[in-house]
Amino acid sequence: MPCCSAGAAAVPELPEVETTRRGVSPLLEGRRVSAVSVRDARLRRPVPPALPALLGGQRLGRVRRRAKYLLFDFERGTLIVHLGMSGSLRVVTPETPLLPHDHVEIAFDGGRCLRLRDPRRFGLVLWTDAPPESHALLAHLGPEPFAEAFSASYLYALSRGRRGAVKNFIMDARVVVGVGNIYASESLFRAGIHPARPAGRVSLARYAALAGHVREILGEAIEAGGTTLRDFVRNDGEPGYFRHNLKVYGRAGEACCNCHAPLRMRVIGQRSSFFCAACQR
DNA sequence: CTTTACGCCTGACGGC
DNA sequence: TGCCGTCAGGCGTAAA
Numbered sequence: 220m221p222c223c224s225a226g227a228a229a230v231p232e233l234p235e236v237e238t239t240r241r242g243v244s245p246l247l248e249g250r251r252v253s254a255v256s257v258r259d260a261r262l263r264r265p266v267p268p269a270l271p272a273l274l275g276g277q278r279l280g281r282v283r284r285r286a287k288y289l290l291f292d293f294e295r296g297t298l299i300v301h302l303g304m305s306g307s308l309r310v311v312t313p314e315t316p317l318l319p320h321d322h323v324e325i326a327f328d329g330g331r332c333l334r335l336r337d338p339r340r341f342g343l344v345l346w347t348d349a350p351p352e353s354h355a356l357l358a359h360l361g362p363e364p365f366a367e368a369f370s371a372s373y374l375y376a377l378s379r380g381r382r383g384a385v386k387n388f389i390m391d392a393r394v395v396v397g398v399g400n401i402y403a404s405e406s407l408f409r410a411g412i413h414p415a416r417p418a419g420r421v422s423l424a425r426y427a428a429l430a431g432h433v434r435e436i437l438g439e440a441i442e443a444g445g446t447t448l449r450d451f452v453r454n455d456g457e458p459g460y461f462r463h464n465l466k467v468y469g470r471a472g473e474a475c476c477n478c479h480a481p482l483r484m485r486v487i488g489q490r491s492s493f494f495c496a497a498c499q500r
Numbered sequence: 501c502t503t504t505a506c507g508c509c510t511g512a513c514g515g516c
Numbered sequence: 517t518g519c520c521g522t523c524a525g526g527c528g529t530a531a532a
Contacts, residue, residue: 230525263508263528287526304525305510320510338507341526356528383503392527400525489505492523 231302233364233397234437237288238444239308239418244282246310250327251278252293259322262337266323266344273346274298274325286360286396288343296348299356303341309334334466343389361395364433369395378418378426387488388418389433390485398433401468402440404493406432408467414492415485423497439464467493 231239255271264291267273273296280292289299289308300308311332322342323335335344347354362368374395378388388394390403398406407414409432412425421429466476471484475495 232526261509263526301526303509303527337509338511340523341509381502387503390526403513491523 220397229401229403230304232304232399232402232440233287234440234444236289236302237284237441238282238288239302240282241444243308243310246331247279247327247333247401249279249328250331252276252325253328254324254326255299256324256326257322258317258324259320262322262340263301263343264345267346270323270344270346281326285357286363286392288351288357289499290351296346297389298350299343299344299345299347299354300335303337303343305337305339306337306342309336322331338454359393361391361393364395364430364437369425369430371430371436374423374426374430375423378421381418382487384415384487385418385421385429386414386490386492387414389429390488390490395433397437400490402433402436404468405465408437408494408499411435411499413496414494415487417500434495467495469493 252274253276257266257268259271260266260268271480274293277293277295280294281289285299289300289302291300300306300309311334312330313326313332315332315334318336319335320338320340321334321336322340325333327333330388335342345354345356351357362373366440374389377394378385381388386407389398389406391398404414410429412421412429418492423482445463467482470482471493473482474480475482478495478497480495480497482493484491484496486492
């Protein structure tokens with residue numbers, strides 16, 4: 220197998236969440252909720268027992284995304300959905316057979332149902348009647364990777380004096396959102412930065428490269444999601460498992476596609492990290 | 501303040 | 517073949 224054609228990871232990172240948003244929103248926006256059923260409320264936090272009463276009859280406005288949270292704007296509040304480690308959303312018809320772990324279903328008029336499937340139940344379904352940006356879970360999030368605020372100077376200034384690994388730094392949602400374990404390894408590889416290097420010892424120029432690569436790689440993955448065959452209307456809407464070119468993630472022992480040295484794996488901040496010790500310093 | 505460890509959960513996988 | 521231990525991982529939270 221060539222070095223740069225990898226299998227996919229099974230975790231919804233930001234590109235998968237964005238792809239889910241783009242797949243689901245045109246099917247549901249503007250429709251009114253006709254029924255809500257919660258088959259298993261035991262997610263990361265309990266699904267609000269009042270969810271059917273809260274959502275019933277309301278019209279869905281826009282579907283937005285902040286970090287990896289999906290925000291369904293209704294007339295009287297916002298449904299906050301997080302896919303956790305194994306969550307996926309599908310839009311189906313009411314007759315569509317349930318799959319295992321289809322925990323929450325929101326039926327809309329017009330015959331479409333939004334189903335949340337989440338085997339590991341690390342996901343979230345919450346309701347807020349306040350602006351979701353002020354919700355405790357979202358209030359302290361850093362900039363989006365595509366926002367201008369996510370810049371080299373921002374990373375440089377914020378990281379001064381920090382001794383923790385740069386990989387942990389860019390995975391910290393208070394620094395920047397949406398950089399999960401896979402894309403952290405990948406973007407650091409592209410930027411030539413060793414993942415364990417203290418964040419405070421990365422130069423402005425290298426943070427410029429890193430910010431660029433984070434945007435590039437997330438953008439590529441979103442593009443890939445848009446072009447990958449995925450159908451949110453039928454049963455094959457498993458999100459997030461589209462192929463993406465992973466150059467180091469999951470490839471310990473394989474040859475670096477740049478210098479052919481064997482790639483390494485090391486646990487940094489309780490997470491598997493993949494890198495090339497020759498290319499990344 | 502920064503940094504680190506933990507636990508939530510199930511499916512996949514390896515060893516015996 | 518089948519059982520069982522281990523691992524994976526986002527991310528909030530507690531603790532250092």
